[in-house]
Amino acid sequence: FLNTCLHNKDTNIFFSPLSISMALSMLAMGAKGDTHSQLYKALGFSELPPEKVNEGFEHIFHMLGHRRDNMELNANSAVAVDDSFKVLDKYLEDTKHFYESEAFTVDFSKPDIAAEEINKFIAEKTNNTITDMVKDLNPSTLMMLINCIYFKGEWASRFDKEETKKDNFLVNENKKVKVDMMQNTGTFGFYEDKENFTTVVRLPYKGNTSMIIVMPDEGKMNEVENEVRRHHISLCYLSIHLPKFSTSGSYSLLDPLKAMGVEEAFTSKADFSGIAEASMHVAEVKHKAILKVDEEGTEAAGVTTVEFVRSIVPPQPKEVKINRPFLLFIADHITRSVLFMGKILDPTAD
Numbered sequence: 001f002l003n004t005c006l007h008n009k010d011t012n013i014f015f016s017p018l019s020i021s022m023a024l025s026m027l028a029m030g031a032k033g034d035t036h037s038q039l040y041k042a043l044g045f046s047e048l049p050p051e052k053v054n055e056g057f058e059h060i061f062h063m064l065g066h067r068r069d070n071m072e073l074n075a076n077s078a079v080a081v082d083d084s085f086k087v088l089d090k091y092l093e094d095t096k097h098f099y100e101s102e103a104f105t106v107d108f109s110k111p112d113i114a115a116e117e118i119n120k121f122i123a124e125k126t127n128n129t130i131t132d133m134v135k136d137l138n139p140s141t142l143m144m145l146i147n148c149i150y151f152k153g154e155w156a157s158r159f160d161k162e163e164t165k166k167d168n169f170l171v172n173e174n175k176k177v178k179v180d181m182m183q184n185t186g187t188f189g190f191y192e193d194k195e196n197f198t199t200v201v202r203l204p205y206k207g208n209t210s211m212i213i214v215m216p217d218e219g220k221m222n223e224v225e226n227e228v229r230r231h232h233i234s235l236c237y238l239s240i241h242l243p244k245f246s247t248s249g250s251y252s253l254l255d256p257l258k259a260m261g262v263e264e265a266f267t268s269k270a271d272f273s274g275i276a277e278a279s280m281h282v283a284e285v286k287h288k289a290i291l292k293v294d295e296e297g298t299e300a301a302g303v304t305t306v307e308f309v310r311s312i313v314p315p316q317p318k319e320v321k322i323n324r325p326f327l328l329f330i331a332d333h334i335t336r337s338v339l340f341m342g343k344i345l346d347p348t349a350d
Helices: 002-004 016-028 033-043 048-063 089-099 113-127 221-225 256-260
Strands: 013-015 071-082 101-105 144-155 165-172 175-193 198-205 209-216 236-245 245-252 286-293 299-302 318-321 326-332 337-344
Touching: 013 016, 013 245, 013 286, 016 033, 016 048, 016 071, 016 089, 016 286, 016 337, 033 048, 033 286, 033 299, 048 071, 048 089, 071 089, 071 113, 089 101, 113 144, 144 337, 175 318, 198 236, 245 256, 245 337, 286 337
Parallel strands: 071 101, 236 318
Antiparallel strands: 013 337, 071 144, 144 299, 165 175, 175 198, 175 236, 198 209, 209 326, 245 286, 286 299, 326 337
């Protein structure tokens, strides 16, 4: 899915790999045979016993659920079941235990009402940032798995609104747009990878999370996309210039999952006998994520640990301008999870 997204050259991209993997792991928990093995291979879990995977997500849900100072970070799961359909009690018990999942019934034969009820659940869990996730429901739907992640963090060092100025952002060699460019001076994580034509900056939030920005040299986005990896980040005194922007992404995951070898789950051969006795298959997998970045921090719905300490201020900060397309990652250091990731080609394109 990452490769499919990153090589979309025309639009901004933003999604939550953690939300996607949680939802697919919930699905895999009720799968058997080839249906299960294909899902686990796509998730990179082939060598792991299912109980270890589920216990790992149980730990992540537990850690994310602890409120931290000046930060909201919540993961929520649910199983929406048609009121005429019987789901195995064990599956509902296991999803509740490992994924803190709620279960509720809807009448999918009345798709507009069912969509309204599911969207209400999602809106509540994402602080009303995602309100229209479910549309055009098939009235023959039996159940729906839902996973939501919501993040709102304050910068450890806020950007001063008085310093935000209009500046140029180079979308490509033929296009330049005006953006509200924020400015901050302080000690931040920084790394220049000359071999891969990349500048990496880590901007910490309060509460053990951070935004990692990977900005390729001009015209080098393709090379860098193929070399996304952990970098050795050290502390540096910087004058950082970052666009103020909002973006969102809505995706069907069917084609990316099929390209990753998940085929049986979408056919009549699917074996979800761990979910229900009735035969069923997956009709659609959808994902949506939003991002808002401003002077105070970041709101988002849908690596390397660095301790940030005060250091002696050198006389002249190194200037880093995020004024051309960049990759971004929002990482939680406590669970070592990448919560969100994206590619920003044009900050003015919402």
